[in-house]
Amino acid sequence: MIFTYYATLVVCLIICIFFYFRFRRFSNRVIMYSSYKDIDVIVSRCKELSYSNVLVKHLASEILNKTRLNDSQLKQIGREYIKDLIKLVGPSIYKDLSKIYGNEESLIFNWLTEFTMKVLSEEVTRYDKTIKESFSLQEEG
Helix, strand or coil, rough: HCCCCCCHHHHHHHHHHHHHHHHHHHHHHHHHHHCCCHHHHHHHHHHHHHHHHHHHHHHHHHHHHHHCHHHHHHHHHHHHHHHHHHHHHHHHHHHHHHHCCHHHHHHHHHHHHHHHHHHHHHHHHHHHHHHHHHHHHHHHH
């Protein structure tokens, strides 16, 4: 009789501890997701700074020469962008974002995709302007 009482008490205690840690883990995720908006503001600013650093270092010559980037140049510049961005964001926010995205690979993939799309859209915008300028010069002449 006493053994059954203690066994039931131990089982209930184990179940309570299990649910406590599950709830604690869940509440940590809720806190992390609720603070994502604050983190996103910081990361957006860091992305702007990193992009401007890469723009000054590498892309300025391509813009002035009006040349397109090939794939290897874009990959190299993308790697430098990611390294710079990770330094600017800092290790704690980087770890939090890695947890939100699932792992570091998917986070870096998303950042690289965003960077590539930004570079390519700016290239298209630049070429559209040069085409419009060349047509306006032909019409005047």
